[in-house]
Amino acid sequence: MSLPIYLIGARGCGKTTVGHLLSKTLGYAFHDTDHHLQTSLQCTIAQIVAEEGWESFRTKESDSLVAVTADSSVVATGGGIILRPENCQFMRDNGRVFWLSVEPDELAKRLDAEPENEQRPTLTGRPITEEMSDILKVRSPLYSSTAHHIIDATLPPQEVVDNILQVLSQQRAG
Numbered sequence: 001m002s003l004p005i006y007l008i009g010a011r012g013c014g015k016t017t018v019g020h021l022l023s024k025t026l027g028y029a030f031h032d033t034d035h036h037l038q039t040s041l042q043c044t045i046a047q048i049v050a051e052e053g054w055e056s057f058r059t060k061e062s063d064s065l066v067a068v069t070a071d072s073s074v075v076a077t078g079g080g081i082i083l084r085p086e087n088c089q090f091m092r093d094n095g096r097v098f099w100l101s102v103e104p105d106e107l108a109k110r111l112d113a114e115p116e117n118e119q120r121p122t123l124t125g126r127p128i129t130e131e132m133s134d135i136l137k138v139r140s141p142l143y144s145s146t147a148h149h150i151i152d153a154t155l156p157p158q159e160v161v162d163n164i165l166q167v168l169s170q171q172r173a174g
């Protein structure tokens with residue numbers, strides 16, 4: 001099966017880390033909707049949100065999702081990709097969707113440990129642990145209903161990849 005593999009989940013759940021490893025193992029291309037959007041528009045997410053607002057960002061994000069979708073690819077998506085129902089439908093119709101599920105405290109720990117490199121605007125203005133907790137209360141049901149498979153992404157990255165590969169091989173066999 002060479003359908004696109006979509007990785008969904010909150011910031012810090014490991015979409016980039018796992019996506020790179022998985023794409024290498026499968027010999028697939030790796031794409032990232034946040035990265036595509038920023039390089040194609042030559043500006044940061046923070047700039048788009050500051051200048052045009054979140055709705056405009058979400059529209060551009062949907063365009064990026066469609067643009068990067070191709071067979072034999074792993075697609076890491078923005079944390080809010082599931083906020084637009086058409087994105088959820090698109091991913092489910094066009095590929096296999098994996099939710100990398102991680103509890104908010106662990107997400108906050110991972111994001112806190114990262115250098116201040118990403119220019120991503122806060123979503124709530126609250127401290128990161130509270131933000132992740134608030135956001136997941138709203139988004140977990142959306143991640144869950146969009147995903148074909150839910151993966152425990154608190155495991156080490158290679159184990160997360162192995163579990164995804166196992167699901168994919170079961171699909172091929174079935």
Ligand SMILES: Nc1ncnc2c1ncn2[C@@H]1O[C@H](COP(=O)(O)OP(=O)(O)OP(=O)(O)O)[C@@H](O)[C@H]1O
Nearest residue numbers: 010011012013014015016017110153154155156157
């Ligand atoms: N399974 C894991 N266990 C422990 N740490 C991890 C794991 N996966 C990723 N990390 C670490 O967590 C941080 C965030 O990972 P990563 O950038 O892959 O997440 P992401 O989902 O792509 O985040 P974003 O949505 O911000 O792009 C990184 O420092 C990474 O090394």
Ligand SMILES: O=C(O)C1=C[C@@H](O)[C@@H](O)[C@H](O)C1
Nearest residue numbers: 011034045078079080120121
């Ligand atoms: O969780 C979110 O809503 C976001 C996550 C990031 O990946 C970016 O797509 C953006 O900063 C918004």
Ligand SMILES: [Mg+2]
Nearest residue numbers: 015016017076
């Ligand atoms: Mg990432």
